[in-house]
Amino acid sequence: MSVFTLPAEEALTSWLEHYSIGRLVKFEGIAGGIQNSNFFVTTSFGRYVLTLFEDIARAELPYYLHLMAHLARHGLPVPAPVANRDNEYLGTLAGKPAVLVSRLAGASETYPDSGHCAQIGSMLAGLHLGGRSYGRRQPNPRGARWRKQTAALLQPRFSADDAALLDAELRFQEQAEADFSRLPAGAIHGDLFRDNVLWTDGFIGGVIDFYFAGHDALLFDVAVTVNDWCCLPGGALDPVRVDALLVAYHSSRPFTDAERIVWPTMLRAAALRFWLSRAADHALPRKGKLVSVKDPDEYRDILRLRTYNAVPPLPLIETEPHP
Numbered sequence: 637m638s639v640f641t642l643p644a645e646e647a648l649t650s651w652l653e654h655y656s657i658g659r660l661v662k663f664e665g666i667a668g669g670i671q672n673s674n675f676f677v678t679t680s681f682g683r684y685v686l687t688l689f690e691d692i693a694r695a696e697l698p699y700y701l702h703l704m705a706h707l708a709r710h711g712l713p714v715p716a717p718v719a720n721r722d723n724e725y726l727g728t729l730a731g732k733p734a735v736l737v738s739r740l741a742g743a744s745e746t747y748p749d750s751g752h753c754a755q756i757g758s759m760l761a762g763l764h765l766g767g768r769s770y771g772r773r774q775p776n777p778r779g780a781r782w783r784k785q786t787a788a789l790l791q792p793r794f795s796a797d798d799a800a801l802l803d804a805e806l807r808f809q810e811q812a813e814a815d816f817s818r819l820p821a822g823a824i825h826g827d828l829f830r831d832n833v834l835w836t837d838g839f840i841g842g843v844i845d846f847y848f849a850g851h852d853a854l855l856f857d858v859a860v861t862v863n864d865w866c867c868l869p870g871g872a873l874d875p876v877r878v879d880a881l882l883v884a885y886h887s888s889r890p891f892t893d894a895e896r897i898v899w900p901t902m903l904r905a906a907a908l909r910f911w912l913s914r915a916a917d918h919a920l921p922r923k924g925k926l927v928s929v930k931d932p933d934e935y936r937d938i939l940r941l942r943t944y945n946a947v948p949p950l951p952l953i954e955t956e957p958h959p
Contacts, residue, residue: 655720682738697733702770703849717737750877753884783909812898826849
């Protein structure tokens with residue numbers, strides 16, 4: 637989360653009059669993240685998060701907001717969008733599409749252990765199962781098409797070694813696309829990093845930032861999550877944490893044989909996605925306050941490790957399929 641657009645307090649006060657959440661008491665910018673402008677908003681009725689969308693097309697936003705509302709109704713710990721008095725989630729503030737969501741309690745965990753990873757695996761499976769009944773469909777905004785387009789823009793800026801790595805990986809992933817298309821698919825979070833999960837007293841208190849969600853292979857979501865939650869310093873995978881996360885996930889949504897076959901390739905696809913997005917943020921920085929830009933070399937190195945090192949396999953457990 638970041639701040640690129642700062643609304644005037646008077647404008648925010650006026651905008652909040654369209655909601656039944658009391659009067660404005662306090663608002664402050666949120667640092668971290670890279671895409672939208674985000675603020676903590678406290679009113680006389682409670683605490684909320686305000687997001688102003690900087691780059692996402694307005695027509696795409698209902699998918700994310702209604703997905704969050706859908707998952708919240710199913711008991712998952714996600715921020716619930718707040719409707720205004722016209723029963724609309726999406727408004728306009730400071731010339732930007734804007735939304736209020738409930739503010740969840742907790743703080744992120746920088747150094748997760750196997751217990752944290754087991755909870756994340758269970759929660760991610762629950763998110764995927766809960767998303768089965770979500771009627772809207774929108775492609776993963778950082779899917780294969782985006783990766784190809786972004787790579788074409790970035791490749792001329794890369795060093796010779798990085799450009800060669802990128803070219804080889806794109807050709808490898810293109811060959812795998814047919815296999816990916818046959819995997820179980822549905823609504824995915826798409827960005828389930830450690831800083832997007834809040835913990836309270838050792839338990840998950842909230843899963844936030846659904847604005848990279850979309851319809852894609854569920855295994856892609858698992859790979860994104862494992863690449864972040866189960867890494868040792870330097871990017872290698874910790875087999876203990878990987879096993880904890882995958883076994884917990886598999887106990888609720890069993891992996892298919894097709895998913896087991898492409899698992900190493902999917903870990904590479906997930907690493908490529910974040911190498912490209914971080915490199916794009918560095919190459920094309922945006923001005924704003926409290927802006928956080930992450931190091932793209934971290935995921936370049938993770939991609940190399942996933943390419944040349946063996947990875948722990950998906951679990952094989954005798955379990956009844958989830959109804």
